Amino acid sequence: MKKISLLLLFILCFVSCIKDLPVEACPEDVLSLDPTIGNHNVLIVGIDGFRSDALTENITPFMYGLSSRDDVYFTPFHKTEEDTYSGPNWSSLLTGVHYYKHNVVDNSFVGSRFSTYPPFQYYLELAYQQINTFSITNWTPINTYICQQYLDYTSESTLNDSMVFQLARDLLVDSFSIAPDVFFLHFDELDAAGHSYGFSPQVSEYANTLSKIDIFVESLFNIIEEKRNDLGENWLFLIVSDHGGDGTGHGDTENPHINQTIFFSQHPDLNFTPNYITNQTDLAPTILDYMGVSSEEIDCKMDGVSIIE
Numbered sequence: 001m002k003k004i005s006l007l008l009l010f011i012l013c014f015v016s017c018i019k020d021l022p023v024e025a026c027p028e029d030v031l032s033l034d035p036t037i038g039n040h041n042v043l044i045v046g047i048d049g050f051r052s053d054a055l056t057e058n059i060t061p062f063m064y065g066l067s068s069r070d071d072v073y074f075t076p077f078h079k080t081e082e083d084t085y086s087g088p089n090w091s092s093l094l095t096g097v098h099y100y101k102h103n104v105v106d107n108s109f110v111g112s113r114f115s116t117y118p119p120f121q122y123y124l125e126l127a128y129q130q131i132n133t134f135s136i137t138n139w140t141p142i143n144t145y146i147c148q149q150y151l152d153y154t155s156e157s158t159l160n161d162s163m164v165f166q167l168a169r170d171l172l173v174d175s176f177s178i179a180p181d182v183f184f185l186h187f188d189e190l191d192a193a194g195h196s197y198g199f200s201p202q203v204s205e206y207a208n209t210l211s212k213i214d215i216f217v218e219s220l221f222n223i224i225e226e227k228r229n230d231l232g233e234n235w236l237f238l239i240v241s242d243h244g245g246d247g248t249g250h251g252d253t254e255n256p257h258i259n260q261t262i263f264f265s266q267h268p269d270l271n272f273t274p275n276y277i278t279n280q281t282d283l284a285p286t287i288l289d290y291m292g293v294s295s296e297e298i299d300c301k302m303d304g305v306s307i308i309e
Contacts, residue, residue: 016177023116026300031127034292041223041235042182043071043172044285045217046093047138048086049191049250050241050261051211052076054201059211061241062218071205073272073307079279080243084250085189089242090142091179094119094184095300096284100253109145110192120284121150121278124182127293134171134180136164138188152199161189165216172223180285185220187213191245199245199257221266239264241285271309284309 055076057064067074081099083086087107088099095102095117109146121133134153135143138161143154155167168185190209217239227233241261243250250258263278265286281304288298289306292303 001077001101008224012283031293031295031298034294035128037292039288041180041233041292042238042290043146043220043235044149044182044184044238044240044283044287045220046090046142046184047190047198047210047213047217047239047241047262048186048188049176049194049243050091051194051244051246051257052078052208052260052262053257054207054210055069055262056201059201060214061205062221063262063264066221069266071266071268073263073265073278075263075277077260077277078241079277080259080261081280082259083242084253084258086088086242087141090139090186091146091239092280093242093283094121094142094146096281096288096298096304097122098268098281098303101301101303104145107141108279109141112145114146118151119147120287121147121182121296123288123293123298124149124291125152127291128181132178132181134182135184135186136168137186138164138182139186139191142186147184154182161187161216162211164299165219168220169223172220172227182291187216189213194245194250195248198248199250235267236270236287237264237266238283238286242280254261259269267309272307273307276307277306278307279304294302 042267066072081092083105085106087109088104091104092099093104097117102117103111116130124131132152135151136155138145138159148154171180193206193209197203201207224235224237240263244258244261246255246257252258265272285302285304291309
């Protein structure tokens with residue numbers, strides 16, 4: 001038993017050391033595609049400032065019900081970055097690396113290293129010539145600084161949450177000239193309500209804003225279900241957040257209401273890793289895994305792991 005334990009410890013340390021290699025040591029190799037994977041789609045719903053204990057049957061009836069489904073991975077203990085600004089956390093979610101690698105330490109994005117640690121859309125665009133990557137956000141720095149140059153479609157003007165939802169719905173249902181294959185959405189008004197009135201399920205302005213977003217999420221999920229059932233499309237559905245909050249801020253990195261948030265992953269035919277607590281760097285490798293994209297470079301650079309079994 002001791003030998004097995006020592007071997008397991010060695011393997012874990014070895015994997016950790018590989019991910020901590022200097023970027024210069026990471027190979028720039030050709031991407032590999034899983035030939036068994038085809039026509040996969042992803043919708044990621046980002047909700048800024050989602051405090052986990054606000055996920056209740058009264059405030060968020062749809063997401064509350066979704067969290068207990070058998071085909072869903074859900075945790076209310078999802079770990080944020082130690083730096084709990086929005087900039088570092090959305091950067092980590094989209095790139096799969098921790099903030100000390102992508103070097104975003106606040107919301108200015110000064111000194112960012114996205115050319116070295118790009119968002120997951122970069123790898124998808126390299127791997128698939130015909131893929132359509134979309135991003136519609138309320139908080140424009142996500143597109144401006146992190147992923148705009150790697151996208152096929154993005155919002156060109158400032159949008160409120162209702163406008164984000166309506167545009168996303170139109171693109172998913174009507175598709176216009178091109179249909180989204182991998183689609184990232186971002187709602188920001190919950191964070192704004194938290195800063196103005198307080199991040200708490202007991203604060204009516206915060207709770208009411210989250211209830212409104214819950215309705216948006218339900219509508220988007222129903223669209224995805226229709227695409228699955230009526231068109232045979234194969235969608236992975238994700239809900240993520242950058243941080244929680246307490247009082248009117250989210251700067252106390254030791255506060256679990258701040259440094260823990262929610263993470264959902266839903267697919268009718270997939271199994272997800274049980275008893276695992278996700279962190280911000282796990283989103284990107286999960287998406288790339290689902291899309292069948294891999295390489296030694298990705299494994300070397302990214303800190304997170306896929307939660308798909």
